[in-house]
Amino acid sequence: MEPKTPPDARQSDTTRHPTRRDLLKLAAAAGAAGTLLAAGCGTDDAAVAPDAGASGGTGGAGGAGGAGGGAAPDAGPDAALTDDLPRPEYTGEPGPEGLYRHGVASGDPLPDAVILWTRLSELSGEAEVEVFWEISVRPDFLVRIAVGTVVASSARDFTVKVDATGLPAGTSLYYRFHALGRTSPVGRTRTAPPADAVVERLRLALTSCASIGHGYYHTFRELSTQPDLDAVVHVGDYIYEYENGRYGDARETEPRHECVTLTDYRTRYAQHRADAWCQAAHRQHPFICVWDDHESCNGAWRDGAENHDEAVSGPWADRKAAAMQAWHEWLPVREQADGRIFRGFAFGDLVDLSMLDTRLWGRDRQNGDAVDDPERTLLGRDQEAWLSARLIGATARWRLIGQQVMMGHLRFRASENLPLGVLNFDQWDGYAPARQRLFDVITDNGLKNVVVLSGDIHSSWANELTPDPNDPAVYDPATGAGAVAVEFVGTSITSPGLAALQPALLDRVRAANPHVRWVDISKRGWLALDITPARVQGTWMHFERIREENPSQVPYVGGVWAVRDGVPRLVEEAEPAAPRADAPPLAG
Secondary structure: OOOOOOOOOOOOOOOOOHHEEEEEEEHOOOOHHHOOOOOOOOOOOOOOOOOOOOOOOOOOOOOOOOOOOOOOOOOOOOOOOOOOOOOOOOOOOOOOOOOOOEEEEEOOOOOEEEEEEOOOOOOOOOOEEEEEEEEOOOOOOOEEEEEEEEEOOHHOOOOOEEEEOOOOOOOOEEEEEEEEEEEOOOEEEEEEOOOOOOOOOOOEEEEOOOOHHOOOOHHHHOOOOOOOOEEEEEEEOOOOOOOOOOOOOOOOOOOOOOOHHHHHHHHHHHHHHOOOHHHHHHHHOOEEEEEOOOOOOEEEEEOEOOOOOOOHOOOOOHHHHHHHHHHHOOOOOOOOOOOOOOOEEOOOOOOOEEOOOOOOOOOOOOOOOOOOOOOOOOEEEEEEHHHHHHHHHHOOOOOEOOOOOOOOOEEEOOOOOOOEEEOOOOOHHHHHHHHHHHHHHHHHHOOOEEEEEOOOOOEEEEEEEEEOOOOOOOOOOOOOOOOOOEEEEEOOOOOOOOOOOHHHHHHHHHHHHHOEEEEEEEOOEEEEEEEOOEEEEEEEEEEOOOOOOOOOOEEEEEEEEEEEOOEEEEOOOOOOOOOOOOOOOOOO
16 A cells, blocks of 8 residues: 555644642642542553543633633633643634634544544634644643644644643643634543553443444434443444535435545535534543445445546546545544554453454455455455464463454355355355354364454344354354354444344345344444453443434434353343443533
């Protein structure tokens, strides 16, 4: 792949982090010593810091924020700030009221760092704008622990991305931006626990597939109300590239034509990120994202796409580069020099999460006549090697793999007289030897507790992963013997599922796939993951009416399945785990 241009976001030398002693003095002065006790802030004696327990309003320099959530006015010159870190300064005319109409976001949490994001909207021209950012352990910003400046410019569509480092591990934090005399809404994020920390519980949300043409983002709205989430994992199709009306008519798309150029993709992301519910979820939780095909083009692979016609839309390399650039600009992801998006995250001794790219990095073209060709790859040999090394080297209790397309077999028998066939060559079924190579890594190295998290198929599945679910000598569906891992497939946020399958056809699919322990083919929503040393529980939360904007609609439990420590077998559970009662306050 072509090297990616480094982001045009230059963090200045004004960034400063107080020492551990400074933090304890500041916390004591603000009455929040318990909040920062043993926070460490990157020192050798760091420990998992308790969450900030104080509640309160927002403050900041400058005027109110624009659409998409405004910040509270400046706390005033006599505000009881308890640090000597730099403060935002601006003496000119205030910028547009809608400067922050695309909100704020955070992502890619590490034990000592997190990506902070915003965009300066309603600007034009080539001017560069200095943006001041700050992070606090309290939502009232009386105890700030990091500040800095970054430059926004038209070269990056005035998006702002900061890799804030030197942060205390395992801590909920609050952040905001100041530019042109305006203050952004307050965002809330969370760093990961230290690698050697004992972690008893982790809460994640798995999401994917948000077609704006098919309805409203009730999932994002609901996630924004849940303070106990550690992160949101989004496995692709954050946008859809289709022209208006081609794929759903619940809402119109911007632009109205199909996205092909950089301007097209930027405009589509801007529409999605202007959605109030999408903003709300990003504002409250760090996201961990990868792309699938619709961030570029339907049926995309390394060197082309099913729906891309070069005679109409120009060279695929140009379109792919534009799509990748817009994705990196508009999402809070940590960028890598060569453009790869596969990367890893660790959450103490409990979870090691590997995020993959099954779409643009190493995928060979989909070919139903070559599903058994051992030379073909879905990941690329280099990504396969990276994943193998990460799985083998992981020391956490659970090895999670976040990726786009269903890994479990999905076979179909058109009639009783015909052999089993592959239902979807775009999934891992179309790259059978590549899947078997991964299974061999798991079995040959005696790896336990591998859990795959998938999306793409717009439906809910609980699968046991096995080399051959239809061979009794390999897999016993009654006991789960022969399974090497399990897979939770989350449904879509809005994109349509498989409800058109006739009951008789669905019955044949079920009969041909005994490793599928549970499936719902029609409902929209998200997958809630509750992880402890003893088990990983997946709860599918569903909505009935995605096309209705009515925010009073509430989700319901569609299914609850879990995998126990050391046993790759899915078991149904009676109810989902209760939320954490000690979660820090949401950003106000």
